[in-house]
Structures are given as structure tokens and as C-alpha cells.
Amino acid sequence: MSTTSLPSARPRAKTRVSYNRFRAWLVACATRPEARLSLVIQLAILHAVLWTFILINLKAAQDVHMDVAEAYAWGQKFLLGYGKHPPLSGWIAGLWFKAFPATDWATYALAMATVSVGMVICWLVALRVVDARRAFLVVVMVALYPIFNFKGFKYNPDLLQLVTLPLLVLAYLNAFEKGTWHSGIWLGLAGALALMTKYWVLTMIGAIGLAALIHPERLKFLLSPAPWVAIVTLVVAMIPHIVWLADVHFVPLTYAGDTYSLEDSGLVHQLVLGYVLHNVALLALPVALAALAMALVPPWFTLFLRAPLRIVTRAWARGTNPGVNRSQALNVWIIQIIVAIGPPLGALVFSIYMKTDWGISLFFLVPLALVAIPALRVQSASLFNIAAIWLVLSVATLAASPWIAAREMAANAGNTATYGARSELARELTQAWHSRFASRWAVVAGTMETIQPMVFYSPDHPSPFTPNEAWSSGLTSPEDVKKYGFIGVFDPTDGRLPAFEKWVSETAPNAERMVMTTRRFTHGKAGPAMTWNVYIAPPEK
Numbered sequence: 001m002s003t004t005s006l007p008s009a010r011p012r013a014k015t016r017v018s019y020n021r022f023r024a025w026l027v028a029c030a031t032r033p034e035a036r037l038s039l040v041i042q043l044a045i046l047h048a049v050l051w052t053f054i055l056i057n058l059k060a061a062q063d064v065h066m067d068v069a070e071a072y073a074w075g076q077k078f079l080l081g082y083g084k085h086p087p088l089s090g091w092i093a094g095l096w097f098k099a100f101p102a103t104d105w106a107t108y109a110l111a112m113a114t115v116s117v118g119m120v121i122c123w124l125v126a127l128r129v130v131d132a133r134r135a136f137l138v139v140v141m142v143a144l145y146p147i148f149n150f151k152g153f154k155y156n157p158d159l160l161q162l163v164t165l166p167l168l169v170l171a172y173l174n175a176f177e178k179g180t181w182h183s184g185i186w187l188g189l190a191g192a193l194a195l196m197t198k199y200w201v202l203t204m205i206g207a208i209g210l211a212a213l214i215h216p217e218r219l220k221f222l223l224s225p226a227p228w229v230a231i232v233t234l235v236v237a238m239i240p241h242i243v244w245l246a247d248v249h250f251v252p253l254t255y256a257g258d259t260y261s262l263e264d265s266g267l268v269h270q271l272v273l274g275y276v277l278h279n280v281a282l283l284a285l286p287v288a289l290a291a292l293a294m295a296l297v298p299p300w301f302t303l304f305l306r307a308p309l310r311i312v313t314r315a316w317a318r319g320t321n322p323g324v325n326r327s328q329a330l331n332v333w334i335i336q337i338i339v340a341i342g343p344p345l346g347a348l349v350f351s352i353y354m355k356t357d358w359g360i361s362l363f364f365l366v367p368l369a370l371v372a373i374p375a376l377r378v379q380s381a382s383l384f385n386i387a388a389i390w391l392v393l394s395v396a397t398l399a400a401s402p403w404i405a406a407r408e409m410a411a412n413a414g415n416t417a418t419y420g421a422r423s424e425l426a427r428e429l430t431q432a433w434h435s436r437f438a439s440r441w442a443v444v445a446g447t448m449e450t451i452q453p454m455v456f457y458s459p460d461h462p463s464p465f466t467p468n469e470a471w472s473s474g475l476t477s478p479e480d481v482k483k484y485g486f487i488g489v490f491d492p493t494d495g496r497l498p499a500f501e502k503w504v505s506e507t508a509p510n511a512e513r514m515v516m517t518t519r520r521f522t523h524g525k526a527g528p529a530m531t532w533n534v535y536i537a538p539p540e541k
Contacts, residue, residue, distance in 0.1 A: 043140070063453055068154050069456035071156055072097060082475075112152070134378050145363075145364075160197050180225065183226050207334075248474070287370065336363075416528045416530050421530060442463065444458075447500075465478075481537075482508075
């Protein structure tokens with residue numbers, strides 16, 4: 001019996017040795033100064049590649065989100081602002097699509113490249129607060145956070161904040177620690193970069209300002225040149241955009257006031273509650289999986305089950321942990337608490353429509369805030385466990401993504417918002433224009449929701465024009481509309497149709513009017529039919 005058991009025991013022993021060696025290699029790379037940056041960058045690249053392919057499969061039957069098409073349209077011209085938002089997201093989209101084609105897969109690659117860069121910056125932030133072992137745990141928790149994978153499929157200003165806001169926090173922690181004038185310059189530039197992404201980042205800038213005032217070491221920071229140099233640098237860097245705001249009569253603020261003000265207090269309460277529950281649910285996944293990774297280590301398992309609250313209490317009593325910079329951890333805790341509580345309270349007080357997507361940029365510090373708890377014991381095996389959990393879940397999702405997409409399509413077969421054939425319409429309209437005028441289709445007119453897909457999917461990439469909206473992107477003008485002609489596209493069920501038809505009659509009374517219907521077929525299955533009112537106005541002769 002003993003002779004037959006030896007051969008089977010040897011492979012198991014070899015497997016265990018290989019496993020232990022790989023685990024030791026991973027922990028060494030995560031903690032050694034000369035290797036850890038390379039490891040995190042490789043993790044971010046692998047994350048971007050895996051999730052790009054996952055999204056390609058998941059979204060195969062769908063056109064890109066209108067926010068993505070809008071960012072593409074903005075990128076056609078490098079302006080100082082685009083009606084509703086500051087320009088940075090449009091600039092980045094413009095640079096990206098100079099290197100990549102206007103295809104669905106390129107938009108998902110852009111989104112995943114954005115969140116992966118954010119992952120690396122989150123790791124750099126973590127190194128200012130905790131040791132390398134904990135920092136690696138943080139970056140993998142971030143990779144498991146749905147905002148950085150499933151929910152990060154659409155590139156827009158909200159998603160870009162996952163780069164600019166971590167960069168802002170990194171610059172603040174650096175300035176708080178050093179207090180030098182050049183650290184203040186970097187903080188001011190980071191603040192300007194964040195503001196050029198979306199004005200919503202004022203919540204984070206305000207939280208950082210309050211953290212600087214609340215922190216016990218505030219006098220040391222406030223008496224240094226860093227905060228004052230940062231303020232001056234921020235103002236100077238924002239001057240060109242402020243001039244643009246004045247030139248357009250502060251249209252983005254008009255857009256925000258018209259779009260997000262509510263009078264129904266009951267509805268406000270419902271939206272705020274939905275916002276809070278939505279973001280808590282998203283955060284639950286990385287926190288639970290990190291807890292699982294640590295619970296799989298036997299010594300921690302007993303500790304984890306028996307007395308988590310008692311551990312935290314004792315740690316505070318003992319003082320600092322050598323793996324945690326308590327001063328910087330306090331900054332992170334203050335900032336995260338303020339941005340978690342402040343916006344919902346502000347929405348309740350000022351009756352503001354609270355979109356769940358606004359939380360995309362405000363909770364990236366939660367993994368770090370938890371890992372920075374001094375009582376937390378992060379053992380080497382935990383790093384391997386959480387990396388393995390991330391890899392298994394990502395690969396499993398990739399394998400299951402075609403099945404998931406088919407199930408979603410079957411369950412939402414009539415959903416025109418998701419499965420409507422806008423790309424087919426764009427190509428058909430391009431052919432119609434070419435057959436009539438033998439020239440490039442230059443302008444598409446209508447509502448933002450309808451025409452942005454035309455800009456993205458048409459081979460001519462016409463400029464968008466929204467005639468009845470005060471917050472026009474500025475990519476084209478009424479003079480261009482008359483000079484080059486246009487195709488108007490409108491949803492006949494939209495209540496704004498009479499106003500649009502009035503504009504068409506005044507601008508191009510001889511425009512050709514027609515009704516078009518489109519439908520997409522994916523893997524032999526038909527999507528929902530969509531009907532459009534189409535208006536073709538010829539260019540000037």
C-alpha cells in the first residue's frame with residue numbers, strides 16, 4: 001500500500017511547493033521597492049485587457065452609451081468647454097480616437113484604460129498612508145470595486161474623475177506632508193485638472209479643504225506656503241476656462257440649474273435614499289471579498305470571526321501601527337466621511353436631483369480608509385488570496401460574458417434605449433446624404449440623446465447641433481447649419497417634437513421629410529424596431 005501512495009503524494013508535494021513559491025514571489029514583488037510599481041502596472045494592464053474583452057462580449061448587441069458618443073463628438077474640436085461640462089474628457093477622447101478607430105471596442109478600451117490608470121494612482125495614494133503590503137491589498141480591492149469594471153463601461157466625465165480625483169488626493173497628501181511651495185504648485189495644478197473634468201469635483205476640493213482645517217496638524221500645514229501657493233496656482237490655471245464661462249454666459253451653470261433642481265421633496269428623499277443604497281451595495285463587494293481573502297488565512301480567520309470591534313478598540317488604545325501613517329490616514333478618513341455624507345445632505349437641503357452615477361468618483365478612498373485601520377492584520381497570504389479572487393472572478397466573467405449578454409437581451413428584448421439600432425440609422429442616413437448631394441454629411445440636428453450616436457457611427461462623423469437647447473456644445477453654429485445643410489433626427493414620441501419641427505420649418509422650409517425604421521440583428525436575433533422622423537435639408541448652392 002505504501003508503494004502505491006508515494007507516486008500520488010509526490011505530484012501533490014510539487015504542486016504545494018510551486019504554489020508556495022508563486023505566493024512568495026507575488027508577496028515579494030508587492031513589497032520590494034524595485035518591483036512593486038512594475039507589479040501594479042502589470043496588474044492594471046491585465047485588468048484593462050480582460051475587462052475590455054468582457055465588455056465587448058457583454059455589449060455586443062448594444063450601441064455605445066450616449067455619453068461616450070458625446071465625448072467622441074467633443075473630441076472633434078479642442079474647445080475650452082462644451083456647453084454642459086469643462087473640456088478635459090473631450091480632449092482625452094479626441095486624443096484617444098486619433099490613435100484608435102471610432103468603434104465600440106475602442107470606447108470600452110478607453111474606459112478600461114481610464115480606470116486602470118486610476119488604479120495605479122490609488123496605489124500611489126495608498127503608499128502615502130500605509131505600507132506596501134496594505135497598499136497592494138488596496139489596489140486589488142479597487143480592481144474588484146464594480147465602478148472599476150462592470151459599472152465602468154462608459155467613458156464620460158464621471159469616469160474620468162477616477163483619474164483626476166485620486167491625483168488630487170495624492171497631491172494633497174504630498175503637500176500636507178512636505179508643505180513646500182513646489183508641492184503647492186502640484187496641488188493647484190491637480191485641482192485645476194480635476195475642475196476641468198467636471199464641476200462636481202468641488203465636493204472633493206471642499207472635503208480636502210475641511211480636512212486641512214480639521215486635522216490636528218492643521219497649523220503646520222496652514223503656516224506653510226503649500227496651501228496658499230496651491231490656491232494661486234489653481235486660480236491662474238483656471239483663467240482660460242473662466243474666460244470661456246463668461247463668454248458663454250455661464251451656460252453650464254444654467255444647465256445644472258435647469259436639469260437637477262427639484263420641487264418635490266418626496267422625490268428628493270427617494271433619490272437620495274436610492275443613491276446611498278446603490279453606492280453601499282457597490283462597495284459591499286470589494287469589502288466582502290477582501291474580508292474573505294483575509295479570513296482564508298487560518299490565524300486571521302479566528303480573529304476575524306471573534307472580536308472585530310474589540311480589536312479596533314484595542315488598536316486605538318495602543319497607538320500607531322508601523323504599517324500605517326496615522327496622520328495621513330486621518331486625512332483620508334476625514335475626506336471620505338465628508339464626501340460620503342455631504343452630497344446627500346446637500347441634496348436634501350437644496351432639493352437637488354441626486355444621480356447614482358455621481359457616486360462613481362466619491363468612494364474610491366473607502367478601501368484605503370478600511371485598510372488603514374491600525375488593528376487590521378494583513379498577512380502575506382492575504383495578498384495572494386485577494387489577487388487569486390480577482391483573477392478567478394475576471395476570467396470566469398470573461399468566459400460567461402456571451403451567456404450573460406444573451407440572457408440580458410432575452411430579458412429586455414423590447415428595450416429600445418438599450419438595444420435600439422441607432423448605429424444602423426447613422427449608416428443609412430450617411431448613404432442617403434451621399435446619394436443626394438455627393439458630399440460629406442456635415443451637420444446632424446436634434447436632441448443630444450438622439451444625435452450623438454449619429455456623430456459616432458456615421459463614417460462622416462457630422463457635427464451635432466441642438467437648436468432648442470441653451471447649452472449647445474459649440475461644435476457647430478447656425479451659420480454652418482445653413483451653409484452645409486443638415487439631417488434632423490427626432491424621436492416621434494418625444495414631447496419636444498413640435499418645437500423642433502417649428503425650427504426646421506423656419507431654418508429649412510424645403511427640407512425633405514420622411515419616416516425611417518431600423519432594427520438590429522445580433523446572432524440571428526432581432527432587436528426592437530425604432531421609428532424616427534428624419535428631415536434632410538440641402539446645403540447652400
